[in-house]
Amino acid sequence: MPVMLAICQRSFDVTWSAASFEAEFLKEHTEIYVYVKDKQLVAYLIIWAMQSEGEVVSLAVNKGFRNQGIASELLAYIFRIHGNIREWYLEVATDNILAINLYEKYKFHKMRVIKNYYGQNKDALQMKCQNI
Ligand SMILES: CC(C)(COP(=O)(O)OP(=O)(O)OC[C@H]1O[C@@H](n2cnc3c(N)ncnc32)[C@H](O)[C@@H]1OP(=O)(O)O)[C@@H](O)C(=O)NCCC(=O)NCCS
Numbered sequence: 001m002p003v004m005l006a007i008c009q010r011s012f013d014v015t016w017s018a019a020s021f022e023a024e025f026l027k028e029h030t031e032i033y034v035y036v037k038d039k040q041l042v043a044y045l046i047i048w049a050m051q052s053e054g055e056v057v058s059l060a061v062n063k064g065f066r067n068q069g070i071a072s073e074l075l076a077y078i079f080r081i082h083g084n085i086r087e088w089y090l091e092v093a094t095d096n097i098l099a100i101n102l103y104e105k106y107k108f109h110k111m112r113v114i115k116n117y118y119g120q121n122k123d124a125l126q127m128k129c130q131n132i
Contacts, residue, residue: 001025003041004034011060014118024057033078035061035070045074049082054131056090059099075106079131086131091117091124103127 001021009015024030029050035043043061047054061070079088092099094113108127117124 004032004044007041007044007060007062008058010063014122016058030057031078033074035074037065037070043070043074045071045078047078047082049078049085052084052086054078054082054085054088056088056103071102072105075102079106083131088129088131090127092127093118094123094125100125100127103129 001018005016005018005021008021024046025032027048029048031047031049033045033047034041035045042065043059045059046057048057056075059071059074088108090103090108091114092103100110106129108129111126111128114124114126116122
């Protein structure tokens with residue numbers, strides 16, 4: 001977990017605390033995937049998987065390992081193993097163009113803007129995809 005926390009802190013302006021990660025580990029529907037390269041944990045993906053609905057909760061690839069298809073591989077993997085989940089949701093900062101590009105590549109589309117989701121004047125875009 002310390003490595004995930006460090007990647008998170010390097011990746012986001014509004015970052016999770018150690019307590020948020022711990023709380024996530026205890027939730028019934030949470031699944032946590034990590035990507036290991038050369039014996040190093042270099043990326044993580046946290047999802048909530050319910051019966052017919054899923055949520056991409058957090059995704060980050062450590063600097064130095066980006067643009068190598070790692071986030072794509074993680075997303076493709078969870079869509080494949082959760083073929084039963086029809087609808088996926090996520091929230092992403094409206095100014096995080098790289099991530100929005102990534103999610104659009106995986107057929108997420110923009111649903112609505114949630115004002116101040118990440119704090120004062122930090123809006124989120126809610127996106128949805130149908131896994132068919
Ligand atoms: C967003 C993030 C997860 C992408 O991870 P990644 O492993 O570099 O992504 P991939 O190499 O799989 O790239 C997948 C797609 O993302 C988009 N993308 C990634 N890097 C990009 C860049 N520098 N410029 C433009 N688009 C980019 C592209 O659509 C790319 O597809 P393509 O290679 O076919 O053009 C990574 O940049 C990151 O950890 N950022 C900080 C944390 C974050 O923003 N997380 C997501 C918010 S919920």
